[in-house]
Amino acid sequence: MPLTTVPPDLDPNWGIYDEDGLLVAASSLAKGPIRRTVGQSFFQDLSNIELAQAPAEKYIYGGFIVSHYGHFLMTTLSRFWLSTEEDLASYRILCHGAGSPQGWFSHPFIKEIFFSLGLTEENFVSFDTPTVIPHCIIPSSSCVEHFYAHQVFSDLGNSIGSKLTANSTSQNYGKLVYFSKHLLSRGVQGLVNEIELCEHLDRAGVEILFPERLSISQQISVYQDYAVVMACVGSALHTSILTKPSASLVCLSLADRINSNYGLIDSVNGNRSIYLHPEVQMVERAPDSRFDAQVRLLDPKNVAEGMLRHADRLMSSKEPPPLARQSSLATKVAIGRQNSLINSSDRYKTNFFQDISGDPEFIPVIAFAHAAFTGDVENSLGAICSLPPGHNIQGFWIDPSCCRDFDLWYRAQSADGKWSEWMSDGAFAGTRGLGEDLIGFSVKIGERLCNSLTLTLIGRFDPHRDAILVSGGENCVDPSSEQHALSGFQLILRSKPLVIASL
Numbered sequence: 038m039p040l041t042t043v044p045p046d047l048d049p050n051w052g053i054y055d056e057d058g059l060l061v062a063a064s065s066l067a068k069g070p071i072r073r074t075v076g077q078s079f080f081q082d083l084s085n086i087e088l089a090q091a092p093a094e095k096y097i098y099g100g101f102i103v104s105h106y107g108h109f110l111m112t113t114l115s116r117f118w119l120s121t122e123e124d125l126a127s128y129r130i131l132c133h134g135a136g137s138p139q140g141w142f143s144h145p146f147i148k149e150i151f152f153s154l155g156l157t158e159e160n161f162v163s164f165d166t167p168t169v170i171p172h173c174i175i176p177s178s179s180c181v182e183h184f185y186a187h188q189v190f191s192d193l194g195n196s197i198g199s200k201l202t203a204n205s206t207s208q209n210y211g212k213l214v215y216f217s218k219h220l221l222s223r224g225v226q227g228l229v230n231e232i233e234l235c236e237h238l239d240r241a242g243v244e245i246l247f248p249e250r251l252s253i254s255q256q257i258s259v260y261q262d263y264a265v266v267m268a269c270v271g272s273a274l275h276t277s278i279l280t281k282p283s284a285s286l287v288c289l290s291l292a293d294r295i296n297s298n299y300g301l302i303d304s305v306n307g308n309r310s311i312y313l314h315p316e317v318q319m320v321e322r323a324p325d326s327r328f329d330a331q332v333r334l335l336d337p338k339n340v341a342e343g344m345l346r347h348a349d350r351l352m353s354s355k356e357p358p359p360l361a362r363q364s365s366l367a368t369k370v371a372i373g374r375q376n377s378l379i380n381s382s383d384r385y386k387t388n389f390f391q392d393i394s395g396d397p398e399f400i401p402v403i404a405f406a407h408a409a410f411t412g413d414v415e416n417s418l419g420a421i422c423s424l425p426p427g428h429n430i431q432g433f434w435i436d437p438s439c440c441r442d443f444d445l446w447y448r449a450q451s452a453d454g455k456w457s458e459w460m461s462d463g464a465f466a467g468t469r470g471l472g473e474d475l476i477g478f479s480v481k482i483g484e485r486l487c488n489s490l491t492l493t494l495i496g497r498f499d500p501h502r503d504a505i506l507v508s509g510g511e512n513c514v515d516p517s518s519e520q521h522a523l524s525g526f527q528l529i530l531r532s533k534p535l536v537i538a539s540l
Contacts, residue, residue, distance in 0.1 A: 038081060039165050043135045045076040045101065046437050046463055051133055052077040053098060053175065063177040066101045066112070066133075069184055069417040073403050074438050075101075089168045094129045096173040099161070102134030102141050107272030108182070109147065110194070110279075111298060115180035117154060118189045121196060126155040129162050131173060137163060149253045153200040183297045183417075186305040191278060194306070198279035201254040202261060213243045213348055214259055216268035220247045224271060225412060226291045227328035229320050230337055231269075237341035238267070248273040260284045265348040270295065270312075275302060283307040285351045287344050290314050291332050292411075293425065311347045315340045319410040319427070324470065329412035398531040400443065400490070403436035406526075407469055419528035422497075429474040429499065429522035432467020443530060444486040450477030450514060452522075474522035477514035482530075489533055497525040 042048035045066065053064035058081040066075045100116040103109045119125065134141060138161035142148045151157070179190040215238050218227055228234065235245050244263075248256055256273070260266055260280040268274060269289045275298070277284040283306050288299070290312050303310045317332035334340050402419040408428045414421060421430065435445055440461040448457045449466035452473050457466050459481070467475055476498075482490050492509025498521040507513045515521045 038167050039163070040133045040135070042076075045133070048076045049078045049437070049441060050076075050081065053173070054081050054083070056083075058083045061175060063175045064098055064100070068182045069403070073401075073417065073436060076437065078438075078441070083167075086167050089164070089166050091164070091168050091170045093171075095127065096131050096162075096170055097125065097128040098173055098175040099130040099132040100178065102132050102147075104135070104141070104144055104147070105272070106146055107275045107298075109150075110275045111180050111182050111301075112178070114150065114193070114197075115178045115186075115190050116176055118179040118187075118193045119174075119176050120154045121189060121192050124155060126160060128160070128174075130156065130160050131170065132161055132163055134163065146253045149201065150197060153197045180301065180305075182301075186301040188305060191305045191307075194278035195281035198257045198261070198281055201279070202258050205254065205258045205262075211264050211352075213238075213241075213265050213267065213345075214263045215243050215245050215344075216248055216259075216266065216273050217245055218269060218271060220249045221271075222249070222327060224328045225330065226269070226271075227326075227331050228269060228291070229331050229333050233337040234334060234341055237338050238344070241341065241345055243267070243345075248276075253279075264352050267344050267348060270299060274299060277308055278302050278306055280306070283309065286310040287347050287351065288312050289340070289344070291317055309351055311351065313340075313343060313347065315343070319425075321472075322410070322470070330410050398533075400530040400532060402439045402443070402445070402528050402530050404526075404528055405434050405436070406430045407432040407465075407467060409472065409474065419530070420526075422525045422527065424524060426499070429524050430467075430526070431471075431474055432465055432469060433475075433478065433526070434463050434465050435461075435480070435528075437463035443490060444483035445480060445492075445530075446483055447478065447480040449475050450479075450512070452476055452520075454520070456512075476520045476522060477512055478523060478526060479510065479512050480528055481510035491531045491533055493529040493531075495527040495529070496523055498522065499524040 038050050038052055038054060040048055040051040045051060053061045055061055060077055060079050065077060067073060068075065097119070100113055103113050117125070138158045141161070142158045179193065180186040215235065217231060217235055218224055219231055219235070239245055246259065251259070256276045257279045260277055265285045265287055267287045269291060274286065274288060277286065286308055288310060293314065295312050302308065316335045318335055320331045320333050322329070322331060401417055403415065403417050404419045404421055405413060405415050406421040407413050408424050408430055411424060411428045414424070421433070433449065435447055439445060440463065446459045446461050447466055448459050450456050451468070460466055478496065480492060480494055482492050494507050494509060494511070494513045496505045496513040498505065498515040500521065505513055505516065513526070
């Protein structure tokens with residue numbers, strides 16, 4: 038079934054389905070430990086769909102083509118692991134994605150990486166109508182974001198990196214380099230005073246490079262040739278999966294937790310990585326900002342000195358440091374005053390979220406929220422609970438597949454007291470970029486499943502320490518007259534126990 042809507046999470050029909058209309062599990066695009074699909078459905082009624090017949094060729098499924106660099110490496114490329122065992126050039130590679138093979142190959146990094154596998158634009162095909170494919174090889178992904186990665190994912194990346202840098206020469210052994218975001222056109226998090234940090238590093242002899250000005254092969258060479266690569270966390274760090282031998286990294290994490298994808302790559306590739314959490318101050322996002330959220334380093338000189346100390350530590354030892362390969366655990370290395378570091382999750386240990394571990398009736402719901410100064414956050418268990426002080430929720434939505442599977446509807450109350458309409462299918466409830474916090478929310482189960490499921494809503498409204506708990510369909514709002522902003526919530530969906538009547 039072709040992709041008809043972008044983004045793909047809004048299209049419930051696209052995907053690879055068998056002759057009975059069931060989604061082929063190995064072909065699904067999923068993320069996280071509960072493997073929630075991005076769009077798609079578990080079943081398609083094919084009886085009333087006009088189906089075309091694919092040309093008689095040898096097909097292999099290449100998954101979803103993502104044009105974002107970091108997600109391309111982890112989601113798209115990870116399905117091409119079979120190239121480590123056989124030549125894929127003899128196949129027609131069937132893919133989903135926005136646009137066409139010509140558009141995909143217009144991205145230099147996609148073209149360069151696929152060329153290294155002996156693949157050109159002519160190898161790829163994407164059907165725009167429902168099409169029957171009699172025979173198709175479907176490799177499972179060797180990496181699922183925020184969940185797992187197989188060793189063959191690293192083997193694939195290392196093989197590509199070796200091919201792309203076969204003719205490169207370097208005189209940078211023993212040197213340090215810092216990847217700057219200063220020229221990045223669009224990003225998630227940025228440093229407003231990164232130039233000051235770069236000046237301190239430059240004076241210490243660190244070379245400052247901009248990934249946007251380098252080809253993929255040149256970026257790989259940087260990881261291979263320099264003693265230690267330093268950077269703020271971002272997609273440029275994912276290039277380390279293409280690096281053999283493994284990379285040595287000193288990374289600045291501007292949030293209090295480290296994205297688990299970095300931990301996956303570090304572990305499977307054997308990277309020697311240290312993640313540093315500097316003292317920062319949130320900066321209000323300007324309308325023309327290149328980043329979804331921005332922070333200011335409180336002491337750039339101290340941060341630079343800390344990065345250099347840890348780089349020296351990596352260079353003086355061949356063994357992985359104690360904090361290496363543990364980024365998914367969000368272990369903290371404080372730069373500056375240790376007692377100034379705050380674990381935001383500690384704010385919610387008292388009288389707030391419920392522990393649903395071990396609850397056999399619990400059904401995970403993927404929830405998203407847009408928070409002030411932070412941008413979009415996600416939780417696969419329906420709990421948006423670890424936002425720093427003042428990073429209140431300004432909008433939220435529920436994963437479209439969850440909405441469809443469990444008949445969920447939701448709405449938001451804005452700061453002026455007005456409620457939005459009831460919405461579903463991943464529609465956004467709230468505002469972005471206006472600085473308007475929500476003061477209430479509600480989620481309900483539709484008529485189709487209201488007799489089979491129960492729903493509990495929990496909200497936190499700063500500065501209250503206690504949770505506000507209501508049933509699904511009720512309004513979760515600040516009970517006081519102050520109408521404080523919503524700073525966290527939890528959705529607890531459960532199946533009703535089966536009642537067997539005795540005769």
